[in-house]
Amino acid sequence: MVTTRWWLRRAGLGVLVIWGAATLSFIGLHLLSGDPARIIAGGGGAVSGSSEQILARINEQYGFHEPLIVQYGRFLGQLARGDLGMSYQLNQRVTTVIVDQLGPTVALALGAAVLGFGLALVLAVGTAGRPRAESLFSTLELLFVSTPSFWVGILLLTVFSFRLGWFPVFGNEGVASLVLPWLTLALPITGTLALVMRDGLQRALEQPFATTVLARGATATRLRLRHALRHALLPVLTLSGWTLGTLLGGVVVIETVFARAGIGQVAVTAVNGRDLPVVTGVVLVATVVFVVINTALDALTRVVDPRLRGVPE
Amino acid sequence: MTPPDALLSVRDLRVRFTTRHGPVDAVRGVSLAVEAGRCLAVVGESGSGKSVTARALIGLAGSNATVDATTMTFEGRSLLSLGERRWRRLRGARIGFVLQDALTSLDPLRRIEDEVAEPLDVHADLGRRERAERVRSLLGDVGIPDPAQRARQYPHELSGGLRQRALIASAIAAGPSLVVADEPTTALDVTIQAQVLDLLADMRDAGTAVLLISHDLTVVARMADHVAVMYAGLVVEEGPAAQVLHEPVHPYTRALLAAAPTLDPRGPAPTQIARLAPPTTGPGCPYRSRCALADARCHGELPALRATGDGPSLARCWHADAAEPLPTPAPRTVGTTTSGRRVVLEVDGVSKRFRVPGGGRRRAVDGVSFSLRAGEALGLVGESGSGKSTIAQIALGMLGPDDGRVLLDGASWSELREPDRRPHRSRIQLIQQDPLSSFDPRFTVERIIGEGLGQPSRRGAAAHRSRVVELLHRVGLDATILDRRGPQLSGGQRQRVAIARALGPEPEILVCDEPVSALDVSIQAQILDLFDTLRRDLGVALLFISHDLGVINRMCERVLVMKDGAIVEEGPVGDVLHTPRHAYTRELLAAVSADPATGRTPVRTGPTSVPEGRPT
Numbered sequence: 001m002v003t004t005r006w007w008l009r010r011a012g013l014g015v016l017v018i019w020g021a022a023t024l025s026f027i028g029l030h031l032l033s034g035d036p037a038r039i040i041a042g043g044g045g046a047v048s049g050s051s052e053q054i055l056a057r058i059n060e061q062y063g064f065h066e067p068l069i070v071q072y073g074r075f076l077g078q079l080a081r082g083d084l085g086m087s088y089q090l091n092q093r094v095t096t097v098i099v100d101q102l103g104p105t106v107a108l109a110l111g112a113a114v115l116g117f118g119l120a121l122v123l124a125v126g127t128a129g130r131p132r133a134e135s136l137f138s139t140l141e142l143l144f145v146s147t148p149s150f151w152v153g154i155l156l157l158t159v160f161s162f163r164l165g166w167f168p169v170f171g172n173e174g175v176a177s178l179v180l181p182w183l184t185l186a187l188p189i190t191g192t193l194a195l196v197m198r199d200g201l202q203r204a205l206e207q208p209f210a211t212t213v214l215a216r217g218a219t220a221t222r223l224r225l226r227h228a229l230r231h232a233l234l235p236v237l238t239l240s241g242w243t244l245g246t247l248l249g250g251v252v253v254i255e256t257v258f259a260r261a262g263i264g265q266v267a268v269t270a271v272n273g274r275d276l277p278v279v280t281g282v283v284l285v286a287t288v289v290f291v292v293i294n295t296a297l298d299a300l301t302r303v304v305d306p307r308l309r310g311v312p313e
Numbered sequence: 314m315t316p317p318d319a320l321l322s323v324r325d326l327r328v329r330f331t332t333r334h335g336p337v338d339a340v341r342g343v344s345l346a347v348e349a350g351r352c353l354a355v356v357g358e359s360g361s362g363k364s365v366t367a368r369a370l371i372g373l374a375g376s377n378a379t380v381d382a383t384t385m386t387f388e389g390r391s392l393l394s395l396g397e398r399r400w401r402r403l404r405g406a407r408i409g410f411v412l413q414d415a416l417t418s419l420d421p422l423r424r425i426e427d428e429v430a431e432p433l434d435v436h437a438d439l440g441r442r443e444r445a446e447r448v449r450s451l452l453g454d455v456g457i458p459d460p461a462q463r464a465r466q467y468p469h470e471l472s473g474g475l476r477q478r479a480l481i482a483s484a485i486a487a488g489p490s491l492v493v494a495d496e497p498t499t500a501l502d503v504t505i506q507a508q509v510l511d512l513l514a515d516m517r518d519a520g521t522a523v524l525l526i527s528h529d530l531t532v533v534a535r536m537a538d539h540v541a542v543m544y545a546g547l548v549v550e551e552g553p554a555a556q557v558l559h560e561p562v563h564p565y566t567r568a569l570l571a572a573a574p575t576l577d578p579r580g581p582a583p584t585q586i587a588r589l590a591p592p593t594t595g596p597g598c599p600y601r602s603r604c605a606l607a608d609a610r611c612h613g614e615l616p617a618l619r620a621t622g623d624g625p626s627l628a629r630c631w632h633a634d635a636a637e638p639l640p641t642p643a644p645r646t647v648g649t650t651t652s653g654r655r656v657v658l659e660v661d662g663v664s665k666r667f668r669v670p671g672g673g674r675r676r677a678v679d680g681v682s683f684s685l686r687a688g689e690a691l692g693l694v695g696e697s698g699s700g701k702s703t704i705a706q707i708a709l710g711m712l713g714p715d716d717g718r719v720l721l722d723g724a725s726w727s728e729l730r731e732p733d734r735r736p737h738r739s740r741i742q743l744i745q746q747d748p749l750s751s752f753d754p755r756f757t758v759e760r761i762i763g764e765g766l767g768q769p770s771r772r773g774a775a776a777h778r779s780r781v782v783e784l785l786h787r788v789g790l791d792a793t794i795l796d797r798r799g800p801q802l803s804g805g806q807r808q809r810v811a812i813a814r815a816l817g818p819e820p821e822i823l824v825c826d827e828p829v830s831a832l833d834v835s836i837q838a839q840i841l842d843l844f845d846t847l848r849r850d851l852g853v854a855l856l857f858i859s860h861d862l863g864v865i866n867r868m869c870e871r872v873l874v875m876k877d878g879a880i881v882e883e884g885p886v887g888d889v890l891h892t893p894r895h896a897y898t899r900e901l902l903a904a905v906s907a908d909p910a911t912g913r914t915p916v917r918t919g920p921t922s923v924p925e926g927r928p929t
Binding site (some may be wrong): 207208209211212213214215216217218219222227230231304305306307 | 368371373401402403404405406408409410412413414417418419420421422423424431432435436467469480483484487
């Protein structure tokens with residue numbers, strides 16, 4: 001009962017956030033960008049007199065001459081049907097542009113998230129409660145967190161691609177081309193999550209129940225994996241929502257450094273060319289991903305911590 | 314003293330911790346023996362080494378501990394130089410361990426069934442169905458009603474008593490021959506405490522050996538066959554329970570017994586722990602700094618644990634044979650009549666309801682009326698969830714009542730708007746159970762106490778400080794702790810600082826919400842003495858909330874007994890405690906009547922399978 005209400009509430013909130021993001025993009029599109037028709041006509045600079053007709057046609061075709069509120073209504077209507085409109089520059093539907101480029105980006109982000117989490121898990125479980133290993137690795141993790149990822153990317157490229165030639169320098173060719181971008185994206189995630197997870201494990205191991213578990217004859221490993229880890233996951237889950245958000249931003253940089261195709265490249269090109277429907281599309285996709293991930297993480301938190309389940313927020 | 318058939322036998326156990334400040338000897342040569350079907354109790358205040366002893370016996374003294382003994386055998390095998398793998402085979406399987414406060418001793422994120430079955434998962438390879446059946450029968454054995462349903466729940470969904478039972482079920486899951494229980498009832502209400510002790514007694518009667526660790530002599534009196542009293546890592550007295558509790562020889566044991574608040578109709582016993590000092594290090598008797606009998610020999614040489622006069626008891630004291638009476642301070646005078654004085658706090662028909670999760674409202678306080686006179690100590694007793702603390706909040710004006718009203722010194726109080734109330738807040742102050750969490754950890758003692766005195770002007774800074782020092786003196790502390798912070802103080806010092814802070818604004822009323830529940834008996838006695846002194850010297854009135862009838866008996870003239878938000882009985886303490894009219898008061902009394910002076914009580918507080926309500 002409480003759970004159903006929780007889900008309904010979260011779904012409502014999610015729709016609200018997406019609507020907010022869409023509205024803000026729309027306002028940005030129409031108030032801040034000058035004359036969209038000129039952008040579509042090309043260049044956005046001076047247009048000769050004979051082109052006035054072209055502009056008029058564009059205005060007619062995109063409905064730019066109608067009152068804003070009508071345009072807003074139509075925009076929302078299209079959005080509800082999953083239609084993000086036409087790109088100003090690519091002469092393609094925005095949805096097509098995004099869907100085509102989504103694959104490589106998802107592969108990159110998902111792989112990096114899994115790798116980041118996995119490394120953090122190994123580091124935290126392996127070193128928690130062992131003072132020496134702990135101080136060594138937490139320094140390392142702090143380094144991961146504080147180094148800009150483009151710099152890490154360039155370093156990795158220099159060593160493993162240029163010097164050793166183990167991995168391709170750029171491109172979207174198979175898993176080999178993903179290894180370095182994955183690592184580059186994953187390291188800051190590993191750093192953050194490992195620090196938080198180790199702290200959580202440490203706290204759990206100091207709880208009285210840890211003594212109880214050992215007094216039952218359990219091994220230290222069992223205590224860590226079956227008991228303490230669940231406690232450590234709670235702060236990690238909370239932080240993961242934020243971490244995965246930064247991952248979306250990180251993708252743009254990494255795709256540039258490694259010259260990979262993907263949403264990041266699409267976004268960069270669209271922003272440079274003021275192709276606003278595409279920018280709106282990318283913003284909305286990012287919003288949806290963010291909402292879905294955070295809702296999923298909150299649901300997962302409730303699974304991990306039974307104490308939260310009876311509370312309707 | 315080791316009987317030949319002892320299940321567990323330890324001789325000259327020593328535990329040393331390596332810390333940053335050098336080695337600390339927590340246990341300095343303790344010998345113990347537990348037989349099957351018997352209960353040995355180890356008693357002592359915090360820091361006496363009793364918990365470390367218990368942990369050393371299951372090989373969990375900690376990674377920075379060095380454990381050493383001349384012999385340490387369990388079930389005929391030596392535990393000395395046992396490898397970690399062999400230890401694990403004993404833990405949970407042959408030796409069960411029950412810790413204090415099951416809310417934190419059970420993993421809060423796992424179901425009761427998984428917690429109870431963990432020793433089975435580790436030691437026995439049971440099938441799914443067999444495991445579930447075993448868990449159900451274990452939960453039934455420890456008196457948990459509706460075990461199948463409870464097994465699927467989480468620790469926070471069970472009441473304190475049920476949780477403690479579940480923890481015991483887990484400790485005995487694999488059928489150990491010895492159960493070590495470290496303060497198993499400390500966090501529980503008295504009636505629940507009695508039930509849990511009865512459960513442990515049943516296990517003992519069924520042939521399990523029980524090693525009970527406790528600071529609470531009432532608990533020990535109810536359960537133990539044999540008692541060892543620890544002080545500063547040493548056993549200072551040991552012997553059959555009846556002997557140690559009735560005819561204590563060591564001054565420390567005598568002081569402990571005297572300090573325990575009792576229901577003795579003759580009124581409170583005078584405190585015998587005259588001085589509070591940490592155990593003395595170096596050669597000589599560690600108790601000498603607190604002992605009224607200490608002489609040159611006590612300073613020079615540590616007495617051996619030796620037989621005393623006529624009994625089978627052993628004591629570690631040069632003065633054991635002399636059995637000199639301890640110098641006793643003059644008995645406290647309670648019952649100075651306050652009936653004619655003016656009423657400072659009047660609570661009139663107050664009710665309060667709270668919303669509960671899942672809809673609905675619960676009555677926390679239901680039509681409560683009482684009045685508190687100047688200089689009076691009024692006790693408010695009841696179990697957790699009875700509404701005591703809500704009354705405190707309402708009296709303080711922190712919470713508005715739904716119905717009824719509170720008058721402070723005859724003027725309206727609960728009905729005032731907060732800005733009108735604030736100037737008068739200094740007249741009623743609060744002292745809480747856990748002073749540490751009521752201190753800002755970054756504040757020094759000077760700032761903690763000074764906060765209640767207002768901001769000093771630059772010129773008034775010196776006067777401000779001298780007022781803080783004066784308050785410290787008033788509560789028996791001195792200026793040396795001005796710059797310390799909460800965590801650097803001992804439990805007793807913290808509560809004294811909290812009292813000094815409450816006294817700062819010169820209140821007429823102190824609301825004390827379980828002010829001594831978290832303290833050892835000896836410290837408890839001193840804090841209670843302090844309250845007495847303050848009441849006598851300053852004429853401050855006390856609304857004294859406690860679940861402990863002994864403490865109420867020691868402190869108060871009148872008492873209110875609360876149950877489910879309503880006052881079920883009230884009257885002078887002597888009348889209520891000795892001729893209780895309400896069944897609930899009788900139940901509370903029965904649960905604590907095993908006081909150390911009278912030995913084990915024959916009264917059982919209902920069957921062990923009494924279903925308990927969910928925590929409120």
